[in-house]
Amino acid sequence: MTIQKVGVIGCGLMGHGIAQVAAAQAGLDVIVRESNQGALDKGLGRVRKSLDKLVEKEKLTKDAADAAFGRITGTLELDDLADCDLVVEAIIEDLDIKRDLYQQLGKICKPEAILASNTSSFPIIEMGEASGRPERMVGLHFFNPVQLMKLVEVVKTDKTSDDVFAEARAFGEACGKVPVAASDTPGFVVNRLLVPYMAESIRMVERGDATPADVDAGMTLGCGYPMGPFTLTDYVGLDTTLSILEGWAETYPDNPIFEPPALLKQKVAEGKLGRKTGEGFYKWDGDKIA
Numbered sequence: 001m002t003i004q005k006v007g008v009i010g011c012g013l014m015g016h017g018i019a020q021v022a023a024a025q026a027g028l029d030v031i032v033r034e035s036n037q038g039a040l041d042k043g044l045g046r047v048r049k050s051l052d053k054l055v056e057k058e059k060l061t062k063d064a065a066d067a068a069f070g071r072i073t074g075t076l077e078l079d080d081l082a083d084c085d086l087v088v089e090a091i092i093e094d095l096d097i098k099r100d101l102y103q104q105l106g107k108i109c110k111p112e113a114i115l116a117s118n119t120s121s122f123p124i125i126e127m128g129e130a131s132g133r134p135e136r137m138v139g140l141h142f143f144n145p146v147q148l149m150k151l152v153e154v155v156k157t158d159k160t161s162d163d164v165f166a167e168a169r170a171f172g173e174a175c176g177k178v179p180v181a182a183s184d185t186p187g188f189v190v191n192r193l194l195v196p197y198m199a200e201s202i203r204m205v206e207r208g209d210a211t212p213a214d215v216d217a218g219m220t221l222g223c224g225y226p227m228g229p230f231t232l233t234d235y236v237g238l239d240t241t242l243s244i245l246e247g248w249a250e251t252y253p254d255n256p257i258f259e260p261p262a263l264l265k266q267k268v269a270e271g272k273l274g275r276k277t278g279e280g281f282y283k284w285d286g287d288k289i290a
Helices: 014-025 037-056 062-070 095-110 124-131 162-174 189-206 210-224 229-236 238-251 262-269
Strands: 005-011 027-032 072-075 086-091 114-117 135-142 151-156 178-183
Touching: 005 014, 014 027, 014 062, 014 072, 014 095, 014 135, 037 072, 037 086, 062 072, 062 124, 086 095, 095 114, 095 124, 095 210, 114 124, 114 162, 114 229, 124 135, 135 162, 151 162, 162 178, 189 210, 189 229, 189 238, 210 229, 229 238, 238 262
Parallel strands: 005 027, 005 086, 027 072, 086 114, 114 135, 151 178
Antiparallel strands: 135 151
């Protein structure tokens, strides 16, 4: 692997974890860019707290944690990513905002840099085209929490070069992940199966086939899933789930499986977005169902 310096754009829920595994597991220099100082401080604080937890659990020595944190630098300037070998974007799931970002990165980053998106749902090729260098663009879809989840989807478009794809896979392995290859199709591997499964569960409740609690019990006790689809939807966020389905339905109108259920739309319109608002399909008391 030739990647030695990694840029991470966004230090939120996903970005801070990507920065951490790149610095701690892969041992690489990382520069994290945020749009404002408050968000940057919060994100770096999350990394520090996560590393300290690993020390407490004796999964990492204090010296190793300090060294990893020392390899991470924060910045508010996009230009500071100019000499990175790999730049991973982990910002808001808004395709227009992402396109604008990649347009800028195409002008800023060195020609041999690899550009990657952590998006869970948008076409990688659209961001690659916006950058002006689609052959250097891949998807690197990590899973939350990045520090613990072992999977990373490495997404290759029709224009991604074989060398770039191989480098991206090697980076995932260096971060301690198991990379799975995916084509640039809706939801890649995991979400292409998961989101329609969540939607069909909601349609079952709409039809009166079962209650959310019964569906969740069926999938946890009958299939051995760690949580049922309604608990999962509340964790993910009903607004996030709806946004993914709406995007797919617009792009692929002939596929009825992508049509957002009316009940999901109703819940979102009522502001019942899941765990983060205290109510979705369940009522929540912090991280637990009330």
